[in-house]
Amino acid sequence: MAESWPFVDTFEPNFRPLVVIELAKGTKEETIEWFAKRIVDKKANGGAQLLVKPLVTESGGEHIYLVGASHLRLLLGAETVGLVKECSDNSMRTFTYSSRKTFKDFADDNHNFLTIAECQYIIKHELENLRAKDEKMIPGYPQAKLYPGKSIVRRLLTSGILVQIFPLHDREELKKLRHSWYGRVKVGYQPLDEIRCYFGETIALYFGFLEYFTFALIPMAVIGIPYYVFAWEDYDKYVMFATFNLLWSTVILEVWKRICAIMTYRWGTLLMKRQFEEPRPGFHGVLGINPVTGREEPVYSSIKRQIRIYLVSLPFVCLCLYFSLYVMMIYFDLEQWALDYHEANESNFSSLMLFVPSIIYAIVIEIMNRIYRYAAEFLTSWENHRLESSYQNHLILKVLVFNFLNCFASLFYIAFVLFDMKLLRQSLATLLITSQILNQFAESLLPYWLQKRHKERMKKRMCSLKTDTDLSLVEQVNLEKEMGTYFGTFDDYLELFLQFGYVSLFSCVYPLAAVFAVLNNITEIYSDALKMCRVYKRPFAEPTANIGVWQLAFETMSVISVVTNCILIGMSPQVNALFTDSKTDLILTVALVEHLVLAIKFIMAFLIPDKPRDIQIKLAKLEFESLEALKQQQMKLAAESLKE
């Protein structure tokens, strides 16, 4: 097949396959030829100037291509995407090809200057920025329209010709990473820098946050254990615990911002400039003039989108919320029924039965969350947002509101309407533990098992084929292309967010919550690591400087937890005993304390700098240098102009 492409130099000596492109079966020959030509074509001709090599499989019929790039091409690509690397003087600077000699570990023959994840990110960026010139359609597919400037890869994806693009695993590196990550039993930190080198910043930051959050939970867990051991379970000793909770939830989020800045500075993403955001692949509209770029491209009326959001999505979300509350009421009926049953025929079985409604409800909550998640995705993509960031924000908002209500409404109801601390405790424990077990199972173990079975079948099939020198690569590609796709850190953060809710909102009535959260998170680190390394296709690295909207979500939760904890303190018998005369005084005092705590919280958030001092100085230094360079340039110009 390759012989028919005179322009593809498949005998490039150092061709190293980095990214796999899978085209649909039966893709027309002319399309493939055109696409491959565009990929390898010179930059000056509007190509991506990458290397392509078809993967020769025995079965045939499959169109799989390996993409690589020359070392020089990758270095120039690193400049285009704006990578930030460490210089010889330990400062972080945006990489440019002309200043390449000043960077640490740079040598013209050092092919490890860029990590493989970075190379793959560069190739992905170059492929996505391969744009139509004067083509009106994809050759061979008249219905797949193109217009000047349209990303070819995105059109190929939306028209189904391109099945997938994914980066290849590097088996040796992966083995090393697995070993240092979860291969041996050890106490200590995760190898975050190695994870970042292999999977990119977004995923490394998630694991960093997970680890930080687990450590942050330990003081809570340590305080929680004696509550359990010494049977301080009479629900009135929790004032101290709630107070601690208040401080804790504020402090950990502020500290995280600083830790995050330290990490992302080291990784260079803190300094990376935001790239101009292109329309997301699914965005459609009629051709018009984009007011920002001045280019002809699909535009979609903002009013139409607003109508879809406010007249369809919003009512739908409200309906779902109503339904969730309705299910909650059924749960309370069940709970009452179980209680009646227990009272009528008291036995071991009946006291076990007391937990059944909670467990059923927890399972139902999980199912509803998952169904709603699909509905929210469908609706948000139907809203037709132009930018991925706007799509993500609307999706996250929809999902967060529903999940928050779905998970916590019953607890709020029990705490502040029924005032039943015993039930609250039991309900909280059941919800937390059940959801953790379900999550761990559905998220990692089940896919791992499915994948393992599939792999064995594949292996058997492979072994029956003849082998040649390249089989291991063919085998690897064939295995990896069937693996599931990792859809980003959304679900992982969501899980942590809900866990944070369980721990910070009500944990004072059930101090063991933090203990369970710590235990869950330790296994979560391992199961997530397993998931990343063995279950899913390798994801493309995504540079990122912070955990984005999740920081805001966690901060909002911590504000809500101040309110709930203050009310719980106010409801405690201890505090009530201080205000025997007047309930009004009690409520006023609680309200006053709550306002003070909230005020202190906001002042603290304002006063604690988001970046540690040394990072601030380093950033200021860079800014000063660039301003100074600009000034020098202007001075030179001025001196010349004034001489004339």
Added chain:
Amino acid sequence: MAESWPFVDTFEPNFRPLVVIELAKGTKEETIEWFAKRIVDKKANGGAQLLVKPLVTESGGEHIYLVGASHLRLLLGAETVGLVKECSDNSMRTFTYSSRKTFKDFADDNHNFLTIAECQYIIKHELENLRAKDEKMIPGYPQAKLYPGKSIVRRLLTSGILVQIFPLHDREELKKLRHSWYGRVKVGYQPLDEIRCYFGETIALYFGFLEYFTFALIPMAVIGIPYYVFAWEDYDKYVMFATFNLLWSTVILEVWKRICAIMTYRWGTLLMKRQFEEPRPGFHGVLGINPVTGREEPVYSSIKRQIRIYLVSLPFVCLCLYFSLYVMMIYFDLEQWALDYHEANESNFSSLMLFVPSIIYAIVIEIMNRIYRYAAEFLTSWENHRLESSYQNHLILKVLVFNFLNCFASLFYIAFVLFDMKLLRQSLATLLITSQILNQFAESLLPYWLQKRHKERMKKRMCSLKTDTDLSLVEQVNLEKEMGTYFGTFDDYLELFLQFGYVSLFSCVYPLAAVFAVLNNITEIYSDALKMCRVYKRPFAEPTANIGVWQLAFETMSVISVVTNCILIGMSPQVNALFTDSKTDLILTVALVEHLVLAIKFIMAFLIPDKPRDIQIKLAKLEFESLEALKQQQMKLAAESLKE
């Protein structure tokens, strides 16, 4: 004198005096010569390349110099300070000399392309950036040490050799501005664009805010009047008013951000890049290495500053707060005494006497505010902040906290401790009106009168002197150099901030507050305009993109006003009538409503974009263009590199 300076070309044909430099009497000749040489010296030699002309006065002994610049020099300076001007295609762009032809109204002989205020700002910037090279001291003053990179003008100022630098008024422009601003009685907007051209963005933005705030108060005033006219004064009809107050205070601040963005986009300051901040003039320390710039310059240990802040300033502020509360208590004693007196001998006189304590207290508050202001300035400058912005933030924080407590503590005490709505109303009215009258008097009328008297004396003296062709300029400089200095918009914003407090915190018990505020602000516009045009020296223009920390201060006040208004609503007889059974329910309901309103407020602040859509698009367009240009450049480089 000028003859002794061979390097000063005093016969520059188009010399237009823009800025006046006044040196101390008896400044040594060698110092003057050195300083003038540095000002006119070529950029390449480290000079400012400006024009200097001594002002020949009859009396002699005074060293006054006029500074100007060639047209070309000003254009290059405009690039250095990063001015943003309108292009021929109506977009706003950073001015560069090389792209000068693309700007609207640019022509090589159009000397009005830059406004005079901009020219003066450029000259100030160039003078301040005149830096020592290898001089170890100011020639003739061995005690005035210099080190490489130290701003010469700042050292001259701190060592008292340089008395002042100020920009000259442009009498013709000023006349036009005065006419369109306050010269004729008219209903309508202020000529903000003209104000901005003459006084710069900071001052124009203050007047813009003052105008906006006055318009925003009108709905409140309109609702307030019927309350007074129809004698709805039984303090229980104010629920509606308080509710309206809640919405109003949130909305106006959000809308202001958008209006501010529209204005500053038009003025170009929204797009101006922040310049690197130099140490403020008063900053001192031992010579060390600045970690950011790597230069040798004075450094001052942050720990020492923290000690000064927390061990001296903080206790002092607390002491002042305590003193202010003590004075408040004396006021309540007085109030009690007046009440007793009124009850004992009821007469017209005694009922007038009822208002006397409030008036005395209002005057005392004003006096305390002003004394504290000086103390705060002294303390903050003693804290030795390196940057002007940090100095300003600490000063504003100190002053705001004290003024807030000083002005509003008595009102809070009356409302929420004494529960005396009648006294609250009387106290609020007296405080508001007295402080407005005092402010108007102390701020504008008194200085105006003093200045007028001084001017007449000066004129008499002038007339007795012989006249020559340049006398009018000499006269002008001599008059202006004796005028007071305008110390920025701090006091003006502070006044508005306290007014906003009176209106939004408690106005529901005294709806006429908004009416008085509107009346005050209308006269305030005129008296502030008078102050700017006739009383003070022309200030240097300061580019600014927003009202800075005041936005935050007003927003904080509006949060506090939500709390007070909710409590006032809860205390109203109307609402109390709804909850006759249980006071607890009432308080819980109020707390719930308050939390809801605060939540809505924060969500609104989050949802309403800070910039209107068209400004967002324009900004995005600029960003896109610069990214596109960068990409093109990289593409060219890449194509070249890959060709090799």
